[in-house]
Amino acid sequence: MAGPARTLKSGTRHARKPAAKTMAAAGMPDLIPSDNSYLQRILNARVYEIAKETSLTPAKNLSKRLGNKVYLKREDEQPVFSFxxxxxxxxxxxxxxxxxxxxxxxxxxxxxxxxxxxxxxxxxxxxxxxxxxxxxxxxxxxxxxxxxxxxxxxxxxxxxxxxxxxxxxxxxxxxVHPFDDPDVIAGQGTIAMELLRQHPGPIDAIFVAIGGGGLISGVAAYIKAVRPEIKVIGVQTKDSDAMVRSVRAGKRVQLSDVGLFSDGTAVKLVGEETFRITRALVDDFVLVDTDAVCAAIKDVFEDTRSILEPAGALGVAAVKQYTASHGCKGQTFIAITCGANMNFDRLRFVAERAEVGEHREALFAVTIPEERGSFKRFCELLGPRSVTEFNYRISDSAQAHILVGVATQKREEAAKLARAFAKGGFDALDLTDNELAKQHVRHMVGGRSELARNERLYRFIFPERPGALMRFLSTMHPDWNISLFHYRNQGADYGRILVGIQVPRGDNAALRDFLASLNYPFEDESNNPVYQLFLR
CATH class of the missing domain: 3.40.50.1100 (Rossmann fold)
Incomplete structure (x- = not known):
């Protein structure tokens, strides 16, 4: 390949390239023989016999949050919901x-x-x-x-x-190759032709998801031929980054394995032609993780009420990461939302991880003394913060280990909370970036306990408002002990909570009074066979 190899790092700036007519002089390779350029192929592509010109939609909420103008090139609108x-x-x-x-x-x-x-x-x-x-x-x-x-x-x-x-x-x-073919690349390049026509004003960067490289090759070929001052930034997930590794190495690198969450970009080896074009024309790369992609899916939903597949949201996730790392303000960015073929069952996972990806939730393992009042004292320490999850099962006579999720506004709050817990006498481990905790352990806290004597199990519906949990704890008899607690905010107006309460045998009347005074809907699950089999 002609021209020097360039070493690129995720999220780093690079000098703007010269205009297309001076690329050869700058040591860049020709895109294709001069008698059959990609620009000509894109201009003459026959895509509109079946495809539609998709919208360029302002992402108003996201733009306001980021302090930049963000537009979505809506390829999820195609008849097959993909570019x-x-x-x-x-x-x-x-x-x-x-x-x-x-x-x-x-x-x-x-x-x-x-x-x-x-x-x-x-x-x-x-x-x-x-x-x-x-x-x-x-x-x-x-x-x-x-x-x-x-x-x-x-x-x-x-x-x-x-x-x-x-x-x-x-x-x-x-x-029919999915990416490594000049006609396929040219077909994808018509997206760039459309968006420049739809937005003739200044554009600072276009963010493009990369699998095998066909989309970014077509977009970069057209942009650099017509508007070379616009940056073209490629986006890959951290566990499927074949193109980024290849550009850094100066040759195609085959991955031994790829992550499958973003299945639309799960490619082990990029194409020869797409690698050549990408290496020559793409300005920068951004690598994003699963949580950031889930948060981006939520962002697009909030702005458009449309649900993207993970690959379709890569560009949006990269815009957010890029603006944060570069401190961008007042710039104009376009993210190509390249697909919306989402498996409905994945939405549960996406909703679970979106809050972490947006830094709106911090997850902790906290050790508290196993004594009456410690749970209430811990909740008082949380103050007005919203609890997104609480998992606890009595297992030790001296200490209790709880898993708690807390709503946050930015990443720095997790460290601040950890310091507050320590100051209050509670050892805390920040699990916000712990994959084992996020994927498995948070759903597995519980089990049988020999210490759960005289336990009664209740399923409550709490109003999702500050103070609901403290009202519960303040009303409960001081001699009773909470032996099990499970809560997860599901985004509804009411939260569903499972509570195990150790009540002395002679306190049945007081228990009935307590339940009546709460005025929270509840079910007594003490005789539920699932409880008897797995928790009793």
Whole structure:
């Protein structure tokens, strides 16, 4: 490859590149032979025979929070809810009649598959789609709904890709590559053509998700040919960063494994052509984690009432991270929301992790003395802060270990809370960035306890307002002990709480009075077989 390799770091600034006409003089490689430039390919792409021009939507709430103008290029509005339709159709529209009659094949995690299947339906040809077994069912169903023949193989795109090449040879099909093909790249580049027409004013940077590199290659090729002053910033997840590693190494690097949360960008090895273009034209890269992506999905929902898939939210997550690390104010950023094929079951996980990703929740393991009043004293220490989760089960006669989530406004608050706990005499461990705690342990606190004698189990509905828990604790008899407590804020007006209370046998009347005075709806679960099997 001509020109020097550049070492890039996530979130770092780089000097602006020269205009397209002076790139060769600057040591940059030509994009493609001069008689067949990518600019010409993009201008002549046949995407609008099937794809639509998508909206450029202001993200008003996010813009206000960040102090910058943020726009969303809404590729989730396409008929297949992804930008992939553009490149797939442009490639297939350029095939010969003989090739179309024989049929096409592709390998895809889902979005390219839907693009190929719908394109084949419009062009009247057969389409065989090889998909990883990890592909969400919503994408498999969508491909089959467009008439595609689905073959499930392997755990990632790379596995499916190898199998598709075997089927291509065996059945005489034409392979439609999801990213490493000039016609596919040109089809994706029409997104940049649209957004510059929709926003002719100043743009500081465009944030583009990277899987195999087809989208960012097309966008960068057009932007740098027409508006080279605009930065093109690539985004990958920390566990699927093949392009970033490749650019840093100056050669394509194959990952041994990839994270599957953002399945649309789970690519072990980027394309040869996409690597060449990306290395030459992309200004910077940002790596984001799962929690940041979940928070970005929530941000887009709050601004548009649309739900993106993880890959579709990478650009938004990167805008937030980039503005925070660079202190940007008053600038204009565009994030390409490249897909919305979300498996509905994932929403539970997204909602759980979004608050952490937005630094709106801190998670702690706190040790308190196992004595009456310590729980109340701990809650008083929290003050007016909202508790998002509370898990506790009596297990030791001297100490109690509780897992507590607390609503925060910024990352620094977690450290401040930890110091406050220590000052109050409670040892605290910050678990906000602990994957084991966030994914598993927070759901597993509990179990049987020999110390839970005379325990009664109640399920309460608390109003979600400050003071509800303290009212409960203040009303409870001082001689009673809380032996189990579980609460998780689910975003509703009312919180559901499970409480174990150790009540002496002679205090049944006082217990009835206590429950009546609270005026909280409750159920006595002391005889529930699940309680008897797992907690008693």
């Amino acid at each position: 992939k339709l553009r490149g797939a159709y442009n490639k297939m529209a350029h095939l010969s009649a003989e090739q179309l009659a024989q049929g096409v094949i592709c390998a895809s995690a889902g979005n390219h598959a839907q693009g190929v299947a719908l394109s084949a339906k419009k062009l009247g040809c057969r389409a065989v789609i090889v998909m990883p077994v990890t592909t969400p069912k919503v994408k498999i169903d969508a491909v089959q709904g467009h008439g595609g023949e689905v073959v499930l193989f392997g755990d990632s795109f790379s596995d499916a890709y190898g199998h598709a090449l075997e089927l291509e040879q065996a059945q005489g099909l034409t392979f």
